[in-house]
Amino acid sequence: MNRITLSYGGGGSLTHKLITELFAKAFKNEYLDELDDSAVFGLDRGKYAYTTDSYVVDPIFFPGGDIGKLAVCGTVNDLASCGAEPKFLTAGFILEEGLPFDTLEKIVASMGKEARAQNVKIVAGDTKVVPKGKADKVFINTSGLGVVKKRLKAESVRPGDKILINGPIAQHGLSILLSRESFGFGSSIKSDCNSLWPIVELLLSAGLDIRFMRDATRGGISAVANEVAQKSGYSLRLFEKSIPIEPQVRHLCEILGLEPLDIANEGKMLFFVSGRDTDRALEVLKKHPLGKKASVIGVVAEDKKARVLLKTGVGGEKVLGFPVQEPIPRIC
Amino acid sequence: MKYVDEYRDVNKVKKLADMINSQVRRPVYKIMEVCGTHTASIHKFGLKSLLSKKIELISGPGCPVCVTSDGYLKNSLKLAKNRNIIVATYPDMLRVPVEGGSLEAARSEGADVRGVNSALEALDLAVRSAKREVVFLGVGFETTAPGTAIALEAAKKDKIRNFSVYSAHKTIPEALIALGRDKGLALDGFLLPGHVSAIIGMEGYRSVAKKVGLASVIAGFEPVDILLAILKIVKAANVGATILENEYTRIVTKSGNKQAQRLLKKVFIQTDSIWRGLGVISGTGLSIRGAFGGFDANKKFELPKEKVDKALAGGCLCAEVLKGRITPQQCPLFAKRCTPLSPKGPCMVSREGTCRAYFEFR
Numbered sequence: 001m002n003r004i005t006l007s008y009g010g011g012g013s014l015t016h017k018l019i020t021e022l023f024a025k026a027f028k029n030e031y032l033d034e035l036d037d038s039a040v041f042g043l044d045r046g047k048y049a050y051t052t053d054s055y056v057v058d059p060i061f062f063p064g065g066d067i068g069k070l071a072v073c074g075t076v077n078d079l080a081s082c083g084a085e086p087k088f089l090t091a092g093f094i095l096e097e098g099l100p101f102d103t104l105e106k107i108v109a110s111m112g113k114e115a116r117a118q119n120v121k122i123v124a125g126d127t128k129v130v131p132k133g134k135a136d137k138v139f140i141n142t143s144g145l146g147v148v149k150k151r152l153k154a155e156s157v158r159p160g161d162k163i164l165i166n167g168p169i170a171q172h173g174l175s176i177l178l179s180r181e182s183f184g185f186g187s188s189i190k191s192d193c194n195s196l197w198p199i200v201e202l203l204l205s206a207g208l209d210i211r212f213m214r215d216a217t218r219g220g221i222s223a224v225a226n227e228v229a230q231k232s233g234y235s236l237r238l239f240e241k242s243i244p245i246e247p248q249v250r251h252l253c254e255i256l257g258l259e260p261l262d263i264a265n266e267g268k269m270l271f272f273v274s275g276r277d278t279d280r281a282l283e284v285l286k287k288h289p290l291g292k293k294a295s296v297i298g299v300v301a302e303d304k305k306a307r308v309l310l311k312t313g314v315g316g317e318k319v320l321g322f323p324v325q326e327p328i329p330r331i332c
Numbered sequence: 333m334k335y336v337d338e339y340r341d342v343n344k345v346k347k348l349a350d351m352i353n354s355q356v357r358r359p360v361y362k363i364m365e366v367c368g369t370h371t372a373s374i375h376k377f378g379l380k381s382l383l384s385k386k387i388e389l390i391s392g393p394g395c396p397v398c399v400t401s402d403g404y405l406k407n408s409l410k411l412a413k414n415r416n417i418i419v420a421t422y423p424d425m426l427r428v429p430v431e432g433g434s435l436e437a438a439r440s441e442g443a444d445v446r447g448v449n450s451a452l453e454a455l456d457l458a459v460r461s462a463k464r465e466v467v468f469l470g471v472g473f474e475t476t477a478p479g480t481a482i483a484l485e486a487a488k489k490d491k492i493r494n495f496s497v498y499s500a501h502k503t504i505p506e507a508l509i510a511l512g513r514d515k516g517l518a519l520d521g522f523l524l525p526g527h528v529s530a531i532i533g534m535e536g537y538r539s540v541a542k543k544v545g546l547a548s549v550i551a552g553f554e555p556v557d558i559l560l561a562i563l564k565i566v567k568a569a570n571v572g573a574t575i576l577e578n579e580y581t582r583i584v585t586k587s588g589n590k591q592a593q594r595l596l597k598k599v600f601i602q603t604d605s606i607w608r609g610l611g612v613i614s615g616t617g618l619s620i621r622g623a624f625g626g627f628d629a630n631k632k633f634e635l636p637k638e639k640v641d642k643a644l645a646g647g648c649l650c651a652e653v654l655k656g657r658i659t660p661q662q663c664p665l666f667a668k669r670c671t672p673l674s675p676k677g678p679c680m681v682s683r684e685g686t687c688r689a690y691f692e693f694r
Contacts, residue, residue, distance in 0.1 A: 259376075312378045313377075314378075316555075318375065318376075324688075324691070
């Protein structure tokens with residue numbers, strides 16, 4: 001089997017081969033084609049969003065995605081949640097010596113596919129190979145640059161704003177957990193790993209009064225809700241019954257004793273929308289395949305205690321805190 | 333989900349809560365939920381918000397990690413530092429602080445400590461690691477003890493010489509008697525632990541009913557279960573009746589799981605046991621019988637005898653919390669110097685721990 005050796009990261013002919021025959025082909029675009037030390041491009045006047053994230057998920061292939069797709073979606077979503085249209089990405093790879101070459105090919109192809117689908121260009125990159133055991137198969141860092149269409153801040157949310165989500169929660173974290181641990185039962189839970197710019201763009205271009213949005217990744221919607229409560233100063237009320245969750249996910253969380261609100265998503269965004277635009281926003285979301293199961297899950301309250309209150313399914317009420325610790329290691 | 337959703341029915345829950353509140357005749361009802369899973373459920377579903385403030389739900393000592401003594405933890409650390417030993421433990425135990433360290437800290441310094449979900453998983457580990465010694469930390473009540481017993485029986489049968497158990501297993505009923513007699517607590521009733529009851533059955537509490545004469549109700553872990561049990565306790569308390577009832581009939585029988593009981597008797601012998609914060613409670617320990625002596629880590633590694641803890645380190649009030657004398661918020665360390673990420677006492681570590689439950693649902 002063809003495997004990655006240390007020479008692939010050595011800067012010599014094998015590195016060159018890797019760049020020209022694998023990366024440049026898979027990510028092909030006019031900026032990358034120049035194969036210069038940096039990507040060179042012009043920018044119009046305006047505001048830009050710029051972000052970076054590293055991906056170390058274990059396992060690298062999981063139901064519903066892989067580390068490559070995740071590395072594109074995750075960074076695209078960080079831009080999207082700031083109201084920015086993703087334009088350019090860079091990709092840095094840290095490869096473990098001995099990684100099968102076709103594994104890398106699959107990951108890179110998956111990145112290229114997702115980038116093309118999102119119309120975002122991977123314009124620069126880097127590869128390092130470390131000795132066996134010094135990394136786990138492959139780690140990827142991506143950075144992303146986007147053009148801000150509408151600058152949104154958590155401080156802008158107001159009492160009466162409604163909180164919407166584009167679909168069912170906890171799928172990513174649970175699919176990773178199940179593909180790593182064998183609890184002795186099969187499941188078909190897939191990660192929700194997806195780029196969210198398309199639905200964000202739909203909402204922004206519909207002329208709706210969107211106050212804020214944030215993708216609910218690690219820490220789940222508990223973390224996002226608490227973050228917004230703290231930044232805005234207002235308390236949020238969430239209604240457990242309205243939070244979409246697939247039956248299989250709910251049942252497994254029940255069996256494993258996990259709180260689905262704390263579990264990571266990779267394709268879910270919380271939208272804070274002014275009360276009067278809620279119905280229209282929901283309508284817009286539901287038209288898109290990634291928002292079919294969208295739902296209004298809560299409301300921004302009058303009180304300025306900056307807490308998140310959850311109306312439980314049985315009618316009780318409790319404070320929903322920040323998740324204390326990650327229930328599942330290395331999920332992204 | 334069958335057997336779950338019907339016990340979370342919002343209308344039934346409301347009706348029960350209303351019934352309980354309409355029964356309130358006294359300034360206070362003190363009900364102890366013995367099991368950590370009850371504590372977690374009460375918080376998870378926000379049940380306190382539905383009940384009259386006069387109903388005080390007090391968390392008892394039913395979190396296995398929390399009642400494990402410092403002496404036991406010190407010995408576990410000692411085992412972990414022996415490079416020929418793999419310590420296999422329920423992951424809850426990893427972060428319990430002792431002497432400024434923990435099993436997790438020992439692991440980061442090179443000790444081989446593995447998280448397992450059952451005693452049999454630890455036995456498997458021993459089979460796969462023939463050149464090393466595997467010691468399983470046997471903690472927990474009648475719920476986890478049968479699992480340990482099964483592993484010990486299998487180890488003996490298959491002659492797995494590199495496997496042993498360090499037992500801190502405890503039994504519940506005698507501890508309830510001690511708490512029920514505590515004048516400072518002045519309890520009205522016990523919400524009896526559903527899981528333990530599945531093993532020991534309703535019969536297992538006869539001595540409790542006889543000796544402390546409170547209202548005790550075995551309860552499941554869903555909202556309807558818990559509220560039904562509270563309703564029965566409040567009604568009984570109103571007329572000063574001693575009751576022992578079983579609300580959790582879909583799981584708990586009168587005589588319990590006889591097979592598990594036989595196995596416990598075969599492998600373990602009742603001894604005295606040290607409970608963190610509560611001291612020695614006679615007849616609540618499960619020590620490994622001589623016939624299984626070769627698998628008793630206590631003997632195999634000649635561990636020093638555990639001593640009763642003196643005051644807990646750093647001003648931690650775990651002992652008072654475990655006895656239900658204070659709520660976690662009344663401890664000066666709570667949510668300040670003591671958090672789940674940097675716990676000062678075991679009650680903040682386990683998800684079943686009282687402080688942890690209060691912290692998460694604060």
